Amino acid sequence: MSAIELQGISKIWGETTAVNDVSFSIDQGTFAVLLGPSGCGKSTSLRMISGLEEISQGKLVINGKDMTTASPAERHLSMVFQNYALFPHLNVEENILFGLKVRKTPKPVQSDRLQKVAQQVGLEQLLDRKPAQLSGGQRQRVALARAIIAENPICLMDEPLSNLDAKLRHIMRVEIRALQQRLGMTVIYVTHDQAEAMSMADKVILMCNGKIEQEGTPEELYNKPATTFAAAFIGTPPMNLIDPAACDIGKKISAKKKDQFLIGIRPEDITLSDNKGLKAELVSADYLGADTVVTAKINDQEILVRTPGKVAISAPVSTRLQWDEKAVHVFDKSTGKRNDEIEVQSF
């Protein structure tokens, strides 16, 4: 039985439809990430699951029960907010215990759980501090502790790491994932950061314009993007989407109407060569340390190439690009959908 199931859920505000007929289900113990650019409806979907936002259409099932119109408290969910939502006048201990006190949990249970949770998130020394006396990472831990102390099976997280610096974000990513696996929680995690999605998720639900674009494991999204949007959203730098007509590579495509397709190749799947392959001109380079992202140009089409080591380009250089046929993805130009029937030869 899935822990959470959304059946055709929509959110409509007057004329605008923020979330449009979204359906997915998440199994018990899964770390699911709702991924998408801002305004794609991922946060609204999460808020509808939490009950903070009403569901305009569709059905929400939590642990087999219809919770479409249930109050937030009846859904037995925990939530970590983007700005932590810590109560500034209460100290760490009171913040963590807030929910237990509301529900009048017996005092001994409260202190047992507090001790356990504080140790799990590393806050034992800070229990009497006020939120203002904590660093961003520590506040984040308090918010996490408050979410897990309720021992709810499902935890929702709304961009919880977006206020932290890059290094701390990485540490917290690892910690949240470890905590989720240790406690066997079902987590629905909203983010616009694909690196978070790729590194933490068991399942990624990629959204765009209020609809689900693709749903699957991180590997599936990376290796088999279902649409051009998914292809361009996942991966840094994103996948190159090349119009075959612009680069004179139409002859390599097996289809008859060659101008109806886009071919996608990830920058890391392209290699630079001196003698074989497609003629191109290198125009600029973006050095990242371990590798360099080079911008190549064929006529007016820009193609990014990831190449190891440092490459310096002061003036345009001619080169040739090579790729393997297995690395090529084909999409329909008009619909943006993946098309696996067309074959493209390698360069």
Add this chain to the structure above:
Amino acid sequence: MKHVSTKHQLYGWLLLLPAALFLLAFTYYPTLATLAKSFFSQGTAIRPSEFVGLENYTFMLEDDVFWRVAWNNVIYALFTIPISIALALMMAIWVNSRLKYKSLARMSFFLPTMLPMIAVANIWLFFYSPEIGLIDQVTAVFGVESHNWLGDPDTVLGCIIVITIWKEAGFFMIFYLAALQTLSPELEEAARLEGASRWYYFRRIMFPLLMPTTLFVLINAIINSFKLVDHLFILTKGGPDNASSLLLYYIYEVAFSFLDQAYASTLTVILLAVLAIIAIGQFVFLDKKVHYQ
């Protein structure tokens, strides 16, 4: 080195001088002069003013009118302060919620504050007038006999209290509204998810976070409760039989109607002392309980 520092100090003092002069001339000198005057008798053409020690103070303790107005002032403060603050908070929470005609509601609550005191007093004079007044006209429908609201010693102070609450609640509402808008809606959402009722959220989260505003509003309300003069001018002149007179109005009467400046100074010293004690109490006891962000 030393030379430079004295020069700097002089420079600093010169910058402070204009403000300090005004403060001295209009705050400290009058306060001290009042205190001094309260130990002297009122001078007349025949008998010049002379030092009388605490005579003015003993006269005050035997003055029935003083006790009457002091008691009036206590009642006035005890009713206007808590009720206007509570109303202000309720109105602020109400107009801060998702309301259809939010700005209209906000404006109508704030309107009494924007009106000049004299206009307010005239409006209420019309409400309270016997027989032709709004209140009497409405009660007449239910067969209630006409009542001279402002002419009856039993009801006149209540009438003044109602006007003050009506006028002050809207003013204090603005401060609460501003404070409420700085509270993150996420806090309420977090509390709702945990199953906290609205009352629990108000008691444990919202009200404590509004404490700085409450303290500020409280101090203002207390000062205002000792400051009322203008309504009394228009509505009652302190009567009937001093039933609606308050401390400051009595001081005004003593000083400018009875022309007894010595006794007025004595009363002023008492008023200042009371206000000072209240202010110190607030800062010493309440400040510790207030959470500042």
